[in-house]
Amino acid sequence: MSTSQRVLSIQSHVTYGYVGGKAAVFPLQCLGYDVDVVNTVNFSNHSGYGRFGGTRTSASELRQILQTMEENQFPDPSRLLTGYIPGPEALSVVQELASKLRKRHPELVYLLDPVMGDSGALYVSPSVVCIYKSMLRLATVITPNWFEVETLTSVRIEDPQSLRDAIGILHEEYQVPNVVVSSIPMKPWLAKFLPDDIPKDQPTDLLCISSSRGNPGKNSVVHACTVPLIPGYFSGVGDLFSALILAHFDPDGKSPLPDAVGKALSKTHDIIRLTNAHAQTLDEADRTTTDDELDRKDPMRLVRRMRGRELRLIQGQDIIRGEGSSREMKVWEKFW
Amino acid sequence: MSTSQRVLSIQSHVTYGYVGGKAAVFPLQCLGYDVDVVNTVNFSNHSGYGRFGGTRTSASELRQILQTMEENQFPDPSRLLTGYIPGPEALSVVQELASKLRKRHPELVYLLDPVMGDSGALYVSPSVVCIYKSMLRLATVITPNWFEVETLTSVRIEDPQSLRDAIGILHEEYQVPNVVVSSIPMKPWLAKFLPDDIPKDQPTDLLCISSSRGNPGKNSVVHACTVPLIPGYFSGVGDLFSALILAHFDPDGKSPLPDAVGKALSKTHDIIRLTNAHAQTLDEADRTTTDDELDRKDPMRLVRRMRGRELRLIQGQDIIRGEGSSREMKVWEKFW
Numbered sequence: 069m070s071t072s073q074r075v076l077s078i079q080s081h082v083t084y085g086y087v088g089g090k091a092a093v094f095p096l097q098c099l100g101y102d103v104d105v106v107n108t109v110n111f112s113n114h115s116g117y118g119r120f121g122g123t124r125t126s127a128s129e130l131r132q133i134l135q136t137m138e139e140n141q142f143p144d145p146s147r148l149l150t151g152y153i154p155g156p157e158a159l160s161v162v163q164e165l166a167s168k169l170r171k172r173h174p175e176l177v178y179l180l181d182p183v184m185g186d187s188g189a190l191y192v193s194p195s196v197v198c199i200y201k202s203m204l205r206l207a208t209v210i211t212p213n214w215f216e217v218e219t220l221t222s223v224r225i226e227d228p229q230s231l232r233d234a235i236g237i238l239h240e241e242y243q244v245p246n247v248v249v250s251s252i253p254m255k256p257w258l259a260k261f262l263p264d265d266i267p268k269d270q271p272t273d274l275l276c277i278s279s280s281r282g283n284p285g286k287n288s289v290v291h292a293c294t295v296p297l298i299p300g301y302f303s304g305v306g307d308l309f310s311a312l313i314l315a316h317f318d319p320d321g322k323s324p325l326p327d328a329v330g331k332a333l334s335k336t337h338d339i340i341r342l343t344n345a346h347a348q349t350l351d352e353a354d355r356t357t358t359d360d361e362l363d364r365k366d367p368m369r370l371v372r373r374m375r376g377r378e379l380r381l382i383q384g385q386d387i388i389r390g391e392g393s394s395r396e397m398k399v400w401e402k403f404w
Numbered sequence: 405m406s407t408s409q410r411v412l413s414i415q416s417h418v419t420y421g422y423v424g425g426k427a428a429v430f431p432l433q434c435l436g437y438d439v440d441v442v443n444t445v446n447f448s449n450h451s452g453y454g455r456f457g458g459t460r461t462s463a464s465e466l467r468q469i470l471q472t473m474e475e476n477q478f479p480d481p482s483r484l485l486t487g488y489i490p491g492p493e494a495l496s497v498v499q500e501l502a503s504k505l506r507k508r509h510p511e512l513v514y515l516l517d518p519v520m521g522d523s524g525a526l527y528v529s530p531s532v533v534c535i536y537k538s539m540l541r542l543a544t545v546i547t548p549n550w551f552e553v554e555t556l557t558s559v560r561i562e563d564p565q566s567l568r569d570a571i572g573i574l575h576e577e578y579q580v581p582n583v584v585v586s587s588i589p590m591k592p593w594l595a596k597f598l599p600d601d602i603p604k605d606q607p608t609d610l611l612c613i614s615s616s617r618g619n620p621g622k623n624s625v626v627h628a629c630t631v632p633l634i635p636g637y638f639s640g641v642g643d644l645f646s647a648l649i650l651a652h653f654d655p656d657g658k659s660p661l662p663d664a665v666g667k668a669l670s671k672t673h674d675i676i677r678l679t680n681a682h683a684q685t686l687d688e689a690d691r692t693t694t695d696d697e698l699d700r701k702d703p704m705r706l707v708r709r710m711r712g713r714e715l716r717l718i719q720g721q722d723i724i725r726g727e728g729s730s731r732e733m734k735v736w737e738k739f740w
């Protein structure tokens with residue numbers, strides 16, 4: 069990897085804990101990238117704590133920062149990473165920028181994480197969805213979760229054909245070269261659909277799929293891998309995972325997407341394991357299970373749990389820098 | 405060093421380049437600290453470029469972030485680092501916080517960099533000076549530059565006695581346990597005053613002085629070291645230096661301040677050397693000399709020079725993590 073690569077990272081900032089830019093920037097820096105950091109919000113902590121303070125960066129503030137960088141003729145980034153961007157106005161500013169960079173540098177590596185919602189619920193304004201749809205063609209890699217794939221494609225994924233439809237729409241209609249969907253719960257139809265040589269040790273295993281568009285008129289090449297579930301919710305995992313894919317993506321490599329995803333999966337999983345091991349050492353009160361009803365009665369119960377589950381990025385920085393392990397993404401011959 | 409230490413860093417944020425938090429946070433993280441990051445401004449780049457865009461964080465935004473962290477009962481930091489804070493209202497919010505943390509944790513390590521100005525000119529509002537004066541007694545270590553020492557003590561330093569007066573005022577009147585002043589140009593009276601065993605190879609050498617208060621009624625223990633000048637101006641050096649002192653300061657060590665300053669000096673100097681070596685490889689147009697008149701005629705001349713002199717922190721991260729070299733701060737027996 070060249071040591072002179074710049075990443076422009078546009079996502080949220082929190083003072084305490086590791087989500088958004090706090091989960092992405094340090095790993096990118098450890099892996100040798102100069103990171104230009106634009107904060108789309110400045111909050112005390114992530115919203116999962118229930119209580120958070122601070123402000124969103126307005127569209128005009130974003131525009132001012134980006135325009136000044138343009139006027140100062142700072143070197144354009146070779147890679148662009150965008151994550152949580154609150155509201156359609158701010159997102160439009162980012163779209164303009166991505167569009168300009170793509171025009172100027174066809175070789176730009178742009179990882180777009182269309183952060184919109186999870187588990188069936190949007191947490192951005194619906195107008196954001198349309199803007200993301202029009203931005204997809206600017207991306208090199210996108211990393212939507214299952215719900216975001218459904219939202220972007222308007223396909224409800226419930227069997228092999230609907231999964232093929234959704235992935236097909238992303239490649240064909242939206243012209244996305246590379247799609248990665250991770251942390252997919254192993255539904256029975258999915259387990260049956262998976263090729264035999266992809267291990268499914270446990271019904272709780274999570275699935276990760278990557279799909280790279282090949283030559284025009286040809287089907288995409290799909291890879292998959294399963295990862296053991298570590299129970300409980302950890303925030304910032306998606307942000308870390310996307311940053312690691314971007315960091316390890318080698319456009320000139322033999323199989324750039326599966327290689328990068330394999331490394332990112334392995335490192336992300338190891339960081340979660342480290343975090344989980346740490347959480348187990350905490351007082352019982354700080355490692356309560358997820359229980360909305362109990363959390364409502366005692367908001368500090370949620371806060372304590374979240375605190376104990378902040379990613380151990382600093383303690384795990386050798387994992388991030390490591391050259392070692394990689395999960396093997398196996399080709400899924402009969403996907404199409 | 406414990407791996408569970410938290411630093412709360414309150415200073416400026418720039419998207420492009422390495423000053424303020426961008427110069428301090430990554431080194432602290434590399435050295436194993438969880439860093440809670442509060443941005444006092446969100447700018448495109450540092451003001452030395454002439455043109456910069458973005459906004460200052462208001463006092464009420466700062467207060468909101470800090471209050472929410474308090475309400476969420478996040479663990480208090482074991483170390484506090486404060487740098488550039490624009491305006492008296494925002495600084496008062498930080499003062500309140502520092503005062504609360506100091507009361508709650510007498511063992512708090514607080515490095516206060518009273519960023520107010522340089523080379524005879526203030527770049528903050530004069531009302532900031534008074535607030536800094538009242539904050540000094542909260543600090544464990546302060547890292548003013550020469551001009552800031554003069555401003556805080558109202559002593560014009562021009563001979564050994566006035567230097568003793570200024571250092572004495574900081575320890576006695578303002579109750580600061582540890583003072584570090586670096587990048588002091590080697591004036592003839594200073595070279596003559598220095599003990600013989602501190603090498604002064606070149607008249608351009610820069611001097612660094614540290615002074616630690618001992619028992620009540622006793623004079624402080626002063627150490628000094630010279631560092632070769634690398635010509636030209638590099639931004640963010642003070643911010644990096646302060647962060648490294650904080651990172652290496654071991655309150656239980658045998659000589660905590662000189663040890664930390666020796667390591668910080670060595671690493672900072674090596675990063676500047678790396679940056680300077682890189683700057684030499686640039687096109688001639690990007691490594692112009694400092695010349696205010698020419699810069700006024702062509703503002704991009706200044707921008708190009710600044711760009712080429714952004715600290716090579718990412719490329720030099722092994723220096724930051726290194727256990728190796730340290731400059732020896734020598735005791736200055738006859739200072740008093």
